[in-house]
Amino acid sequence: MPIAFLLTLESMIDHSTIERIFDSAQIVDVVSEFVSLKRRGVNYLGLCPFHNEKTPSFTVSPAKGIFKCFGCGKGGNAVNFIMEHEHLSYPEALRWLAKKYHIEIEEKEVTPEELAKQNERESMLVVTQYAARQFAENLFHGHEGMALGLSYFRERGFGDAVLHKFEVGYCNERRDDFTKKAIAAGYKSEYMVMSGLTIDREGYLFDRFAGRIMFPIHSLSGQVLGFGGRIIKSDPKAAKYVNTPETEIYHKSRIVYGIFQARQAIIKEDRCYLVEGYTDVLSMHETGIENVVASSGTALTQDQIRLIKRFTPNITMLYDGDPAGIKASLRGTDMVLEEGMNVRIVMLPEGEDPDSYSKKVSDEEFKRYLKENETDFIRFKTRLLIDEAQGDPVRRANLVREVVRSIAVIPDQITRTVYVKECSTQLGMPEEVVLDEVMKLRKQPSFRDRNAWPGQEGAADGRTGTGAGTGSGLWGDQQGSGTNGSRTTAARQRKPEETSYYSEREILRLLIRYGAEVLTRYTDKETGTETITTVADYIITEIKEDDLRFENELFTSMFEEITFTVEQGLAPGDKQFVHHPNPAISTLVVDMLTEKDSLSLIWGKHGAYVETEEMKLKEIVPDAVLKFKGDKIKIMQKEIRKAMIEAAGDDGKISELQEQYKVMTSLQKKISAGLGGRLII
């Protein structure tokens, strides 16, 4: 029931606040925080953050306040976007938007248990934010922090601007200094333990990061998720770096260090530099290069690559001039190629890392070095392996296999061809041989399963050239050309159980899209009064008079809401549902609104249908109602058949059921006739 549903969802946030949030949240503004959008007619277009694509099919309509990806089918309003993108619950997403638009949230009364449960993640974020502030305070104003931490940064040439930008800090050496301070300031120790700042050893609480300089790790939106801590004093027993363990809010494999500070620059430069350590990132910022992130020492994960790919397809990896280290890190690089990224490599002079080298030379020299020494990844790898395999035939065979593998994972066919050409020259082998190997590898079932969906390339190719929508309909021509791909994906995602799923859905679509449109006008010749029947009036009357029900629960609640609205004398509208507090409903409605007139598509196949839906409401609406009724009859017939089996032996009961069945069949025939033979049974 809609009312009960509203109550559970909104128990935390006052209803008028939710409305204010929905009114303030501009879809283009919200999406642009994470995706770079380009204007296309009345809409905006960008690369979908929810699936891997090279040609943009992710569309944002500022007029409707919705987004829709015609590649993977994801769609919804601004709140749905934040939920999906930031992996937040509905109330969390509302809070996120409230913060962005400086809307104060009116809290409702809730039980302490509810509050504790709902706020767990938020409480952890509050603690990490406090910790970052406290550590910065220690570093810049504390006696110990200034003597040990700040001097460390100063010696390495870091200025205040960069240190503040990254909110670096210092955790004092006394084992429980931070924990004690935080508890005294009113923070709960359970959240400090949960967020990895405090360790609880049989009731004794102490700091994980004591005696370390602190690098907060920020989310894309700037929240502190965790920390990296570097030891200052040389202590052979202590690890040089300690990081926050996996927590409810910090997932090492999903974030890269520095992305919050780098995202604007990455978009602007259309390139992302990848380095290894926290101080490498800071040093690069110090030289004026701000499009840089760090993988924090581990090989890149797919999530991290996709995170970077939202902003640019171009990644340049900086390596210290240490051959052993390079070989180790090359292993993970095929994954970056698989994602369709353009990968380049810069090798720093022997014994240098970005931090040390940027200090050694001037900013200008450093920048020039990066530009002049940038090598394409596959060329780089080939040359490296050639050097290594000199005069060793076995190693040489392995080398060819390695290079072929790297080429084979590249999703784009043209790029692959270019590499085959180049590498065959470099390797001194005929082009056909290399190409043959690449094709053989791509055909292996294990390779295909791991690297692509069958037919993925075809779908992507089919979409090329569709970007220039002029915005004629809701989405311009974007949608028409993406139809095949998006429809099959959508169908795959949703497996309707009910026989009548599609006819029920169509009824709701017509109600939401055309509910307020006039279907018939009738003037009483004697009294002269005019009776107007809207689409909503017609459908609701037809369904209620026959006492028909929706099988699908979600549809049932939507139909009830629409009926309620109409009974209040109001017109049902799409906005009511696009902004619906139930995300299942709002995303469904966005799907409905962004589909091309589905009936006309079906009929178009048979050749005749050319007019738009709106012109044809007089036919479409009654037909949809008949189809709906036809499906209900099918369900009833199925039930009768089942009852007949159960009544086996009881002749009286069976003949009674047979009579009922006959009635249904004749009704079905009438419906088919009413549909002009279009009903497919």
Ligand SMILES: [Zn+2]
């Ligand atoms: Zn998508």
